[in-house]
Amino acid sequence: MNIVNKDRRMTKQRQVILERLREVKTHPTADEVYAMVKEDLPKISLGTVYRNLDILAELGLIQKLEMAGQPKRFDGNPHPHLHGKCIACERVVDLGPDFDFGLDKKINGFKVLDYKLEIIGLCSRCQEKENKLK
Amino acid sequence: MNIVNKDRRMTKQRQVILERLREVKTHPTADEVYAMVKEDLPKISLGTVYRNLDILAELGLIQKLEMAGQPKRFDGNPHPHLHGKCIACERVVDLGPDFDFGLDKKINGFKVLDYKLEIIGLCSRCQEKENKLK
DNA sequence: AATGATAATAGTAATAGTTATCAATAAGAG
DNA sequence: CTCTTATTGATAACTATTACTATTATCATT
Ligand SMILES: [Mn+2]
Ligand SMILES: [Mn+2]
Ligand SMILES: [Zn+2]
Ligand SMILES: [Zn+2]
Numbered sequence: 001m002n003i004v005n006k007d008r009r010m011t012k013q014r015q016v017i018l019e020r021l022r023e024v025k026t027h028p029t030a031d032e033v034y035a036m037v038k039e040d041l042p043k044i045s046l047g048t049v050y051r052n053l054d055i056l057a058e059l060g061l062i063q064k065l066e067m068a069g070q071p072k073r074f075d076g077n078p079h080p081h082l083h084g085k086c087i088a089c090e091r092v093v094d095l096g097p098d099f100d101f102g103l104d105k106k107i108n109g110f111k112v113l114d115y116k117l118e119i120i121g122l123c124s125r126c127q128e129k130e131n132k133l134k
Numbered sequence: 135m136n137i138v139n140k141d142r143r144m145t146k147q148r149q150v151i152l153e154r155l156r157e158v159k160t161h162p163t164a165d166e167v168y169a170m171v172k173e174d175l176p177k178i179s180l181g182t183v184y185r186n187l188d189i190l191a192e193l194g195l196i197q198k199l200e201m202a203g204q205p206k207r208f209d210g211n212p213h214p215h216l217h218g219k220c221i222a223c224e225r226v227v228d229l230g231p232d233f234d235f236g237l238d239k240k241i242n243g244f245k246v247l248d249y250k251l252e253i254i255g256l257c258s259r260c261q262e263k264e265n266k267l268k
Numbered sequence: 269a270a271t272g273a274t275a276a277t278a279g280t281a282a283t284a285g286t287t288a289t290c291a292a293t294a295a296g297a298g
Numbered sequence: 299c300t301c302t303t304a305t306t307g308a309t310a311a312c313t314a315t316t317a318c319t320a321t322t323a324t325c326a327t328t
Contacts, residue, residue, distance in 0.1 A: 068200035068250055068252075069206070107216070107218065108229050110218040110227060112253055112254075112255045114254040116250075119241065122247065
């Protein structure tokens, strides 16, 4: 849990970003993290938020979710798991454990080292709304 | 093959963009399409390229590939197929038919309508280079 | 072939998201 | 407490893309 070392210090800003991100189950964008953290540290700058989100992801303490054609999102849960993007409410929700795609195999001569799977559909909340309309 | 109708005209620009994109097996970005098309139409503007790539994708004549955290790429082949992104040469290569992920099912209450699968690894060309180095 | 309505264009400004720069500050080792 | 330097806040810069607009070109209709 101690990330402090020769070239990494634990600043108030870094600490609050990590804490606030860990206590939500949403997957906020950098802007949204900025808004959350400003409640505690009103003078923090957006650049600091971006910088620390990158560093925390690099350290493996959080996850950076890069969805196609949309701003990056961040996940306080560092353990790999499957995400769904709701086309109605735009939220990103947890769908449970990741598939085991089977790495290091080859497809058509291409050596598979990693993959990104993005599930698109309707979250349960939006399905309910849809049902009430008919 | 005739996309002309009440509110869609076939311009020289649109035609050349479609032709040039169809004759390459790469997956160029808008900028790269711009460079290709300028050989035929030196006065075309980048905005026109973007606009037409969107329209052609909307018409189902080409594909827009939105990779996580990188500029969009375009594919002259409109039929769904699997793509691999090489971490060495940065190229996007065709890997053959798409998996049948099985749509309309539910994962954890989330209704799956679509998905994006991005394979990351080494293309065969870069694997050869790697082998020669040892 | 000429006309006319309007889709599309070239050129450019604007925007969103993110990264880079840098003087001032503060974490933390000694 | 002191010193080194990682980090910060503020802001500029950048990249990819979209929006705006006066002018031009397509094509259905005459
Ligand atoms: Mn998650
Ligand atoms: Mn392809
Ligand atoms: Zn929803
Ligand atoms: Zn390669």
